[in-house]
Amino acid sequence: MSYVDLHDEDETLFRPIYETSKSFYIAVVVLTGVFLFGLGCYIHQLLYGLGATGMDEPVSWAFYIVDFVFFIGISHAGTLISAILRLSKAEWRRPITRMAEVITGIVLAIGGLHPVIDLGRPDRILHLFERGRLQSPLLWDLTSVTAYFTASTIYLYIPMIPDIALLRDRGGKLQNLYKILAWGYKGTPKQKHALEKAINILMVMVIPIAISVHTIIAWIFGMTLQPGWHSTIFGPYFVVGAIYSGIAALVIVMIAFRKLYHFEDYLKEIHFQYLGTLLLVVSLLWTYFTFAEYLTTFYGHEPAEMRVFDYKFIGAYWPYFWLMVLVNFVMPVIILSNKKTKTIKGILVASIGVVIGMWLERLIIIIPTLANPRLPYPTGMYTPSITELGIAAAATSAFILGFMGFSKIFPLISIWETKEGRESSVHEVSMRLREYLPGHPEEAKVEASVKAEL
Amino acid sequence: MPKYGMVIDLNKCTSCQACVTACKVENNVQIVSEDDAQHGRAMFWMKMLTMEFDGDYPNIKPKTLPRNCMQCDEPSCIKVCPVRATYIREDGIVAQIYPQCIGCRYCMANCPYTVKVFNWDRQAQPKEVEKTYNPDVSVRPKGIVEKCTFCVHRLQDASEKAKAEHRELEPGDYVPACVEACPVDAITFGDLDDKKSDVSVASRDYRAFGLLEELGTVPKVRYLNAIE
Amino acid sequence: MKEKTVYYIQLLTLSFNWILAISVTTWFVNLVVISNQVKDQQTASLYISVFAITVFWILAGVLSYVFFSLHKHAHEA
Ligand code: SF4
Ligand code: SF4
Numbered sequence A: 001m002s003y004v005d006l007h008d009e010d011e012t013l014f015r016p017i018y019e020t021s022k023s024f025y026i027a028v029v030v031l032t033g034v035f036l037f038g039l040g041c042y043i044h045q046l047l048y049g050l051g052a053t054g055m056d057e058p059v060s061w062a063f064y065i066v067d068f069v070f071f072i073g074i075s076h077a078g079t080l081i082s083a084i085l086r087l088s089k090a091e092w093r094r095p096i097t098r099m100a101e102v103i104t105g106i107v108l109a110i111g112g113l114h115p116v117i118d119l120g121r122p123d124r125i126l127h128l129f130e131r132g133r134l135q136s137p138l139l140w141d142l143t144s145v146t147a148y149f150t151a152s153t154i155y156l157y158i159p160m161i162p163d164i165a166l167l168r169d170r171g172g173k174l175q176n177l178y179k180i181l182a183w184g185y186k187g188t189p190k191q192k193h194a195l196e197k198a199i200n201i202l203m204v205m206v207i208p209i210a211i212s213v214h215t216i217i218a219w220i221f222g223m224t225l226q227p228g229w230h231s232t233i234f235g236p237y238f239v240v241g242a243i244y245s246g247i248a249a250l251v252i253v254m255i256a257f258r259k260l261y262h263f264e265d266y267l268k269e270i271h272f273q274y275l276g277t278l279l280l281v282v283s284l285l286w287t288y289f290t291f292a293e294y295l296t297t298f299y300g301h302e303p304a305e306m307r308v309f310d311y312k313f314i315g316a317y318w319p320y321f322w323l324m325v326l327v328n329f330v331m332p333v334i335i336l337s338n339k340k341t342k343t344i345k346g347i348l349v350a351s352i353g354v355v356i357g358m359w360l361e362r363l364i365i366i367i368p369t370l371a372n373p374r375l376p377y378p379t380g381m382y383t384p385s386i387t388e389l390g391i392a393a394a395a396t397s398a399f400i401l402g403f404m405g406f407s408k409i410f411p412l413i414s415i416w417e418t419k420e421g422r423e424s425s426v427h428e429v430s431m432r433l434r435e436y437l438p439g440h441p442e443e444a445k446v447e448a449s450v451k452a453e454l
Numbered sequence B: 001m002p003k004y005g006m007v008i009d010l011n012k013c014t015s016c017q018a019c020v021t022a023c024k025v026e027n028n029v030q031i032v033s034e035d036d037a038q039h040g041r042a043m044f045w046m047k048m049l050t051m052e053f054d055g056d057y058p059n060i061k062p063k064t065l066p067r068n069c070m071q072c073d074e075p076s077c078i079k080v081c082p083v084r085a086t087y088i089r090e091d092g093i094v095a096q097i098y099p100q101c102i103g104c105r106y107c108m109a110n111c112p113y114t115v116k117v118f119n120w121d122r123q124a125q126p127k128e129v130e131k132t133y134n135p136d137v138s139v140r141p142k143g144i145v146e147k148c149t150f151c152v153h154r155l156q157d158a159s160e161k162a163k164a165e166h167r168e169l170e171p172g173d174y175v176p177a178c179v180e181a182c183p184v185d186a187i188t189f190g191d192l193d194d195k196k197s198d199v200s201v202a203s204r205d206y207r208a209f210g211l212l213e214e215l216g217t218v219p220k221v222r223y224l225n226a227i228e
Numbered sequence C: 001m002k003e004k005t006v007y008y009i010q011l012l013t014l015s016f017n018w019i020l021a022i023s024v025t026t027w028f029v030n031l032v033v034i035s036n037q038v039k040d041q042q043t044a045s046l047y048i049s050v051f052a053i054t055v056f057w058i059l060a061g062v063l064s065y066v067f068f069s070l071h072k073h074a075h076e077a
Helices: A011-018 A022-048 A061-072 A078-087 A097-118 A129-131 A137-170 A175-183 A189-222 A233-262 A269-300 A303-314 A318-336 A342-373 A386-409 A415-436 A441-453 B019-027 B035-039 B077-080 B106-110 B127-131 B152-164 B179-180 B198-201 C003-037 C042-075
Strands: B002-008 B047-052 B061-067 B085-086 B095-098 B187-189 B208-210 B221-224
Touching: A011 A233, A011 A386, A011 A415, A022 A386, A061 A097, A061 A189, A061 A233, A061 A342, A061 A386, A078 A097, A078 A137, A078 A189, A078 A233, A078 B106, A078 B187, A097 A137, A097 A233, A097 A386, A129 A415, A137 A175, A137 A189, A137 A415, A137 C003, A137 C042, A175 A269, A175 A441, A189 A233, A189 A342, A189 C042, A269 A303, A269 A318, A303 A318, A303 A342, A318 A342, B019 B179, B077 B085, B077 B106, B077 B198, B077 B208, B085 B187, B179 B187, B187 B198, B198 B221, C003 C042
Parallel strands: B002 B221
Antiparallel strands: B002 B187, B047 B061, B085 B095, B208 B221
16 A cells, blocks of 8 residues: 555654555564574573573573663663653653653563573473562562563553554554554543543653662662672662663664654754763763772672672673773763764764663673682683574564564654644743743733733 | 581591582482583582692692582572472471472572582483482473482481381481491581580581581581691 | 444453453462461562552553543543
8 A cells, every 4th residue: 555645744753654665674574584593592492401501500690681681771761761751841752752662662571581581491480470489589570570561561552542543543554453542532632631641640650660670670689699799789770770771772773763764853963962961971870880889899808709800800701891881981971971972973872882881781790790609619601602692683683673563553753742742832831931930920821821822 | 306417527528529429329410411511510419619729739738628508597599489499398408399490590599609500401311320310319300400408308218217117216317328428427417406416516516617607598517627 | 343343342452451450469469378378578578569469450540541531531522
């Protein structure tokens, strides 16, 4: 079916749903291939056992758990950031929130599967439901990830209802699906009001859930007795890291789809400037946490802790550690604090660096501790096997595929919010501004409404 | 209820590793392939650890220590298990329920002694080994965690036997395989709560110490320091 | 598709959320009972389950609120 231009103001936002280019199909084929390869790797692992991985003793948790923490971290891009931006009434959020929320939904589903991939006996997973023990941090994790997934899917869906209604009213493809999902939305004032109310409740709820998710993941490590893990700072440290990698991933996705679907008019330079500033702030915050964590360890100089510390700083993991410092601290700070380099390209480079760096950070937290047990065992060097790499590649391509699939069914930028911004926010914001200023707000309100009528 | 414990005298121990072998045979512990062994996946419930090297090359005197599961009274492995595949019995033995374990390896990550071993895969065992399997101990499938259980099957045997003979379980009725195998009687085993038993006396010796006791795990396997 | 069918499918999808909330609740009650039996940390288990159960019920509630008010007000000006 060819694309009908209905001459909407925001036609660009509808276009990707109805028009598909050739390169899109090629990408789908390639990514599906990678995904199938990863699936094959997993089946091999199922049949052969976890021996197919590079894990050993004492490094009994490795790639899968690193990826698990990493993906769940990325998922904080979305819902958390979008909720914070909505809550603080940041007007520039409008074209960003939808993409952020989609990232959360997809990545959370993928990340949440990783512990299952990591199980030695996935066939016994139901034991968690029959006779799980709530005192184990793994169960807390299961609970909070499920809660976060449910909450963020609902939080993605409800603000999307008006857009689905728009799509439904256009007619054409997937009529029935839109009809079902639009929930009879017609845009009456009362409907709008109900929707707004629900969004408000959700965004207040989603923030503590999101924070709890990553705190609990940190506690999986923090609750153990192991050197390098047993630290009170881990909860907030992981949350900051999660937001950090989340923003970076969001920037990458935004830039990619801006290019792909020609959203230049909606995602302007200014949006990236703001996100870049946010990234810079979180970068400094992350550095502060990292510094605090390692300095206290070093000053305490406990032998078991120091072995892990040395392993990271000068031992086998030094290249990873210092690379992480480079791409997580030095590079973003230099790029983002300099006007000349803080362009869209510069921000993209910094973001890619941060995503890699945050993956390394998870690696550096998890493996050195396991590789240096308290008692004198031979410390092995862990290298991932093809199986693990294949599954990681499959997870990444599943993410991209999911995102691409989503963009073919739903608009990637919230259309009604853009319209709303155009129609009423300019007026609202100027009124809000008047309220901040000295003088009587009442007068200002009257004045503003008079102006609006004119 | 008795509280089983063990004291290993490092003065007597000659590092002959008889206990290591006895344990492996007694408990049908899997023999892994050479590849896996090189990869650090060799499975031992009892292991000889080299704690430190005294002296200069070539006159090195390694200090060794046989290490099984410490059977902690406050075990950190149990705290984190999501399905109660590992639990502490009333007689203090930290046991493992193989059909329950989902293989998440959280307990491995949290045991400060790195005691637990995982069945990364299941290899065909040599014929001779299969013939000599201990019928009292189940052969573990791939994907689950296992560790020293103080040969809990022997306790079962012993108490059934005592019951059949209409008597109480006596000290010496039940000893793990490693204790039995030790040629120099370096390992004492028995009821720690019975103040007059050999283990209890030995565990209060001035040379007695527990590995990494400072972590608060309260190990029930204790050592007598080697003194020249 | 007929209006009626659409409505029933919508109700069906909505009910999934309630099924989720209810099953989470039963699951947690089950776990708390188990933790009682095996003498685990009951207080911890109780706190977590109370927290989780509320979250899921509120979520299901919000979703139903949106659903029913959208349908109620669909025909008003
Ligand atoms: S030594 Fe490790 S495996 Fe054994 S009881 Fe203690 S914590 Fe558990
Ligand atoms: S590996 Fe098995 S015994 Fe260990 S924590 Fe997981 S389920 Fe429990």
